[in-house]
Amino acid sequence: MSDGDSSDGESNVGQRFDRLPATASERVVAGRATRAEVLEYFEDRFEIPPETFDEYTFWEKGAGKIWIFSGESPSPAPVEAIGMTCLRTRQEHWKPTTDFVQRFGRQANACVIDIEREAARRFVCGEDQSLEWDGDWGYLIVAHEIAGEREPIGVGLYLHGELRSTVPKGRQREL
Amino acid sequence: MEPLERYRPIIDDFEAFRAACERPLGIAVRVNTIKADVDRAMATLDEDGIPVEQADWNPRVLRLETNAPGSTWASFHGFIHTQEEVSAVPPVVLDPEPGDRVFDACAAPGGKATQLAALLDDRGTVVANDNNLGRLSALRFNAERLGATSLAVTNQDARNFSFNPLAFDAFDHALVDAPCSCEGTIRKNPTTLEEWTLDHVHSVAGIQKGILKRAVQATKPGGTVVYSTCTFAPEENEAVVQHALGTTDCHLVDIDIGLESVPGITEWQDETYEGSLEKAIRIYPHHNDTGGFFVAKLEVGSA
Ligand SMILES: C[S@@+](CC[C@H](N)C(=O)[O-])C[C@H]1O[C@@H](n2cnc3c(N)ncnc32)[C@H](O)[C@@H]1O
Numbered sequence: 001m002s003d004g005d006s007s008d009g010e011s012n013v014g015q016r017f018d019r020l021p022a023t024a025s026e027r028v029v030a031g032r033a034t035r036a037e038v039l040e041y042f043e044d045r046f047e048i049p050p051e052t053f054d055e056y057t058f059w060e061k062g063a064g065k066i067w068i069f070s071g072e073s074p075s076p077a078p079v080e081a082i083g084m085t086c087l088r089t090r091q092e093h094w095k096p097t098t099d100f101v102q103r104f105g106r107q108a109n110a111c112v113i114d115i116e117r118e119a120a121r122r123f124v125c126g127e128d129q130s131l132e133w134d135g136d137w138g139y140l141i142v143a144h145e146i147a148g149e150r151e152p153i154g155v156g157l158y159l160h161g162e163l164r165s166t167v168p169k170g171r172q173r174e175l
Numbered sequence: 176m177e178p179l180e181r182y183r184p185i186i187d188d189f190e191a192f193r194a195a196c197e198r199p200l201g202i203a204v205r206v207n208t209i210k211a212d213v214d215r216a217m218a219t220l221d222e223d224g225i226p227v228e229q230a231d232w233n234p235r236v237l238r239l240e241t242n243a244p245g246s247t248w249a250s251f252h253g254f255i256h257t258q259e260e261v262s263a264v265p266p267v268v269l270d271p272e273p274g275d276r277v278f279d280a281c282a283a284p285g286g287k288a289t290q291l292a293a294l295l296d297d298r299g300t301v302v303a304n305d306n307n308l309g310r311l312s313a314l315r316f317n318a319e320r321l322g323a324t325s326l327a328v329t330n331q332d333a334r335n336f337s338f339n340p341l342a343f344d345a346f347d348h349a350l351v352d353a354p355c356s357c358e359g360t361i362r363k364n365p366t367t368l369e370e371w372t373l374d375h376v377h378s379v380a381g382i383q384k385g386i387l388k389r390a391v392q393a394t395k396p397g398g399t400v401v402y403s404t405c406t407f408a409p410e411e412n413e414a415v416v417q418h419a420l421g422t423t424d425c426h427l428v429d430i431d432i433g434l435e436s437v438p439g440i441t442e443w444q445d446e447t448y449e450g451s452l453e454k455a456i457r458i459y460p461h462h463n464d465t466g467g468f469f470v471a472k473l474e475v476g477s478a
Contacts, residue, residue: 056324068324069324070298071326072276072300072341079328080315080328103253103324146219171251171320173251174246175246175251
């Protein structure tokens with residue numbers, strides 16, 4: 001990993017999990033997101049209250065892949081996986097994962113696009129589609145109504161009147 | 176089917192047992208309460224147009240009339256996980272509480288590990304271990320789809336499990352859902368018994384003994400260890416538990432699950448097992464129209 005080098009020699013090791021520093025003043029690995037930045041991102045973009053994550057920790061493995069965990073672990077954690085992947089950082093526009101949005105997206109109040117059943121079906125197949133949306137462009141939480149309540153489906157990329165599905169291949173379904 | 180003949184002496188209604196083993200198994204799913212409560216999961220399946228029946232012994236276990244439970248909104252949202260009905264028994268018997276540190280020694284592909292996470296309300300630590308990396312990738316996929324944040328996944332031989340990667344050095348509870356000869360899955364995989372040999376039964380029993388022993392050692396006094404297999408062979412069931420009773424500090428406790436079952440046996444061919452093995456349960460396919468399972472519940476320390 002070349003992008004993680006910092007002046008004091010600490011670097012990002014791709015094959016283990018490191019807990020995110022609380023704030024920038026505790027950061028030793030260059031480029032690593034902090035817990036504060038992650039909470040701020042979820043609040044600024046999606047209005048997910050930061051308290052949602054009071055009992056969770058955030059971890060980085062590889063360059064920019066962030067995991068969310070509710071258990072106990074030392075850092076670094078020499079394990080295969082810790083909780084679930086939640087966010088991709090170290091790129092201009094951060095991107096939440098499908099599974100994170102399904103798990104925590106009900107807390108969101110902004111950048112949530114509600115779609116109809118047929119559009120939802122296409123989205124889950126991985127199809128891109130033209131849709132009206134007058135909010136922010138970029139990554140949105142895509143939701144639909146199921147059994148009388150709003151339910152997040154996944155993450156869409158909205159650009160120029162088009163909603164692109166980012167549902168990973170292995171998660172796509174014909175419904 | 177021939178290998179099953181050896182169980183004629185220990186199974187009361189052997190003909191009913193044989194007949195049940197020949198019937199295909201219905202589809203069952205477990206409601207993943209990390210993402211939806213039972214009512215919401217059932218309402219979603221109803222919108223999916225799928226008839227549902229709740230299991231008497233556990234409202235979170237649903238029997239479905241469909242061959243494709245994976246092609247439903249309920250599944251896409253991770254509200255349900257396809258899991259054989261009896262396979263949901265061991266975590267319920269283990270009965271962990273939120274905040275606990277739980278060891279799942281043989282966890283892949285993760286049906287029971289994610290069920291343990293749900294029983295913890297996803298608060299606490301489930302160490303989901305398996306020695307097979309390929310199967311662990313299936314576990315990770317399932318854990319993410321089901322939204323389990325309390326799993327730490329390790330890739331060790333459970334017989335020599337090391338606490339090195341962890342923040343603590345004893346578990347509150349452990350589940351050993353052991354590799355086995357899988358006789359009890361005959362209704363799901365009719366070819367299961369084609370490769371059956373007594374040598375395999377004996378060699379897998381050696382592995383089971385090693386894993387159960389380590390799991391008991393890794394659990395704190397007063398903690399519980401559940402040992403389960405999906406097989407009928409006493410060599411892999413009572414004999415393995417008897418070995419743990421003899422080599423570690425633990426004892427058997429009663430199981431109360433609300434499913435029809437018979438007690439563990441105390442005699443098999445030339446062997447006799449301790450009387451307390453009657454606290455273990457044998458669930459046969461004809462009892463509740465499910466697959467077969469063996470479950471024993473141990474408490475660490477003396478009685
Ligand atoms: C019956 S399956 C477990 C099913 C799992 N508990 C579930 O509910 O999805 C047994 C597992 O034990 C694993 N295994 C076999 N030998 C092992 C060992 N020595 N240490 C750890 N795991 C082992 C196998 O790879 C297999 O995944």
